[in-house]
Amino acid sequence: xxxxxxxxxxxxxxxxxxxxxxxxxxxxxxxxxxxxxxxxxxxxxxxxxxxxxxxxxxxxxxxxxxxxxxxxxxxxxxxxxxxxxxxxxxxxxxxxxxxxxxxxxxxxxxxxxxxxxxxxxxxxxxxxxxxxxxxxxxxxxxxxxxxxxxxxxxxxxxxxxxxxxxxxxxxxxxxxxxxxxxxxxxxxxxxxxxxxxxxxxxxxxxxxxxxxxxxxxxxxxxxxxxxxxxxxxxxxxxxxxxxxxxxxxxxxxxxxxxxxxxxxxxxxxxxxxxxxxxxxxxxxxxxxxxxxxxxxxxxxxxxxxxxxxxxxxxxxxxxxxxxxxxxxxxxxxxxxxxxxxxxxxxxxxxxxxxxxxxxxxxxxxxxxxxxxxxxxxxxxxxxxxxxxxxxxxxxxxxxxxxxxxxxxxxxxxxxxxxxxxxxxxxxxxxxxxxxxxxxxxxxxxxxxxxxxxxxxxxxxxxxxxxxxxxxxxxxxxxxxxxxxxxxxxxxxxxxxxxxxxxxxxxxxxxxxxxxxxxxxxxxxxxxxxxxxxxxxxxxxxxxxxxxx
Ligand code: AMP
Numbered sequence: 010x011x012x013x014x015x016x017x018x019x020x021x022x023x024x025x026x027x028x029x030x031x032x033x034x035x036x037x038x039x040x041x042x043x044x045x046x047x048x049x050x051x052x053x054x055x056x057x058x059x060x061x062x063x064x065x066x067x068x069x070x071x072x073x074x075x076x077x078x079x080x081x082x083x084x085x086x087x088x089x090x091x092x093x094x095x096x097x098x099x100x101x102x103x104x105x106x107x108x109x110x111x112x113x114x115x116x117x118x119x120x121x122x123x124x125x126x127x128x129x130x131x132x133x134x135x136x137x138x139x140x141x142x143x144x145x146x147x148x149x150x151x152x153x154x155x156x157x158x159x160x161x162x163x164x165x166x167x168x169x170x171x172x173x174x175x176x177x178x179x180x181x182x183x184x185x186x187x188x189x190x191x192x193x194x195x196x197x198x199x200x201x202x203x204x205x206x207x208x209x210x211x212x213x214x215x216x217x218x219x220x221x222x223x224x225x226x227x228x229x230x231x232x233x234x235x236x237x238x239x240x241x242x243x244x245x246x247x248x249x250x251x252x253x254x255x256x257x258x259x260x261x262x263x264x265x266x267x268x269x270x271x272x273x274x275x276x277x278x279x280x281x282x283x284x285x286x287x288x289x290x291x292x293x294x295x296x297x298x299x300x301x302x303x304x305x306x307x308x309x310x311x312x313x314x315x316x317x318x319x320x321x322x323x324x325x326x327x328x329x330x331x332x333x334x335x336x337x338x339x340x341x342x343x344x345x346x347x348x349x350x351x352x353x354x355x356x357x358x359x360x361x362x363x364x365x366x367x368x369x370x371x372x373x374x375x376x377x378x379x380x381x382x383x384x385x386x387x388x389x390x391x392x393x394x395x396x397x398x399x400x401x402x403x404x405x406x407x408x409x410x411x412x413x414x415x416x417x418x419x420x421x422x423x424x425x426x427x428x429x430x431x432x433x434x435x436x437x438x439x440x441x442x443x444x445x446x447x448x449x450x451x452x453x454x455x456x457x458x459x460x461x462x463x464x465x466x467x468x469x470x471x472x473x474x475x476x477x478x479x480x481x482x483x484x485x486x487x488x489x490x491x492x493x494x495x496x497x498x499x500x501x502x503x504x505x506x507x508x509x510x511x512x513x514x515x516x517x518x519x520x521x522x523x524x525x526x527x528x529x530x531x532x533x534x535x536x537x538x539x540x541x542x543x544x545x546x547x548x549x550x551x552x553x554x555x556x557x
């Protein structure tokens with residue numbers, strides 16, 4: 010029996026921290042402040058401050074295996090927490106600041122966070138919650154913001170800078186098991202309570218390496234990444250870890266996420282890469298159309314979280330900015346696919362590949378399960394529910410401090426694959442095309458209509474800013490599509506014209522009869538169309554419907 014002769018060095022976040030803060034010590038994290046000058050800190054300084062933070066947290070009683078919550082924007086201090094908390098053996102629990110208060114309280118209590126790091130600007134959100142968070146013993150406040158609301162609250166309050174000041178800038182990071190918990194994120198929970206996914210050191214390390222591969226984001230120390238996707242949304246798609254590993258400069262928007270400051274940030278700081286959901290890119294496009302800015306430093310943009318409308322990709326192509334579609338979920342760390350076309354194609358031949366959700370990397374195995382439970386072929390035509398497995402894919406949800414992990418049947422197959430709830434096809438060369446969320450497909454008279462296809466076709470109309478299509482009950486057909494449309498300013502189109510426009514690319518039987526114009530499409534806490542809200546508004550008669 011032959012044995013491997015290789016060393017068994019655990020894949021730990023502390024190794025990413027040590028590598029980034031020395032080999033790439035001169036790389037920087039720039040945080041937008043809204044002041045004339047942004048704030049800059051080198052990776053070397055981040056490394057020292059992470060050690061100081063770890064000393065402080067240990068003194069406050071944070072031990073190995075315990076969660077520490079962060080309620081923070083994307084900024085340098087949040088990166089320090091990202092590196093310090095897992096490296097010391099504790100578990101970084103990023104809190105989604107856009108969740109409704111009762112869900113936020115639920116996840117803090119469910120994870121049993123005893124410490125919360127919070128940005129001063131988010132205290133108005135945290136303070137009213139504190140009476141409902143009986144386990145929280147310490148609140149550590151970083152950055153500007155009125156702190157008077159904290160007077161007299163129950164937990165002990167600390168100032169981040171005062172807490173870490175004067176502490177040793179080195180920490181003897183423990184040699185942990187690489188399978189130990191490192192970070193946790195709760196799903197944005199469109200139905201039921203949010204569910205916790207707990208990442209390990211190993212899963213984060215391997216995921217970071219994949220993010221850095223050329224076939225994925227392929228960033229190096231020559232790049233600056235504008236990390237718009239929040240650090241509470243699947244670890245900002247893994248960017249704080251992967252960029253620290255490769256010395257990629259980070260540009261962090263803090264709370265300045267509106268289109269105008271984002272456009273200014275890009276023009277002034279000239280990032281080469283950015284990552285955000287389609288809603289952000291829609292808003293930025295409207296902004297730079299009204300007030301032109303130079304965005305051409307961006308030569309790669311990662312767009313995902315929901316389907317990228319082809320019209321959006323085309324519009325950015327015209328601005329010299331190439332959007333690259335990616336698919337993933339909280340349960341997949343999140344990188345599942347990226348739409349870099351195969352080599353040797355002309356721009357025209359690349360286009361259909363760019364519109365897919367992308368290709369699976371070596372670490373992600375995929376299969377499609379058809380309606381009857383059969384595994385469907387990768388022929389680009391047979392549709393099924395996407396199931397995935399791999400070293401950075403969840404095998405269960407967190408059950409709570411004293412409970413077993415949860416493996417709901419609708420989320421995990423008996424043989425251990427994650428059921429994504431996404432429906433689509435896979436081409437023979439491994440490119441995934443999603444047609445819908447299983448729960449958003451419109452089931453009309455025994456046939457399926459893709460809400461995403463209708464939305465993409467509608468958003469290609471020059472007068473349409475945004476469009477969301479949902480299934481509504483229909484006596485004759487079971488379900489039919491309802492089109493909710495946001496028009497651009499000064500638009501003159503009407504429903505009949507929009508329907509005729511759709512008819513140019515969509516089969517007649519799929520065209521919506523029910524239409525409504527809305528001021529804005531409701532969005533979830535991470536900026537996706539919230540179709541549940543639209544369906545409820547329709548059921549309650551709150552929408553002004555026109556039938557054609
Ligand atoms: P979350 O866990 O909040 O990131 O949500 C994951 C879900 O977002 C996936 O299961 C998909 O339904 C959706 N999603 C993510 N990326 C894409 C994409 N590129 N195209 C379509 N849907 C996407």
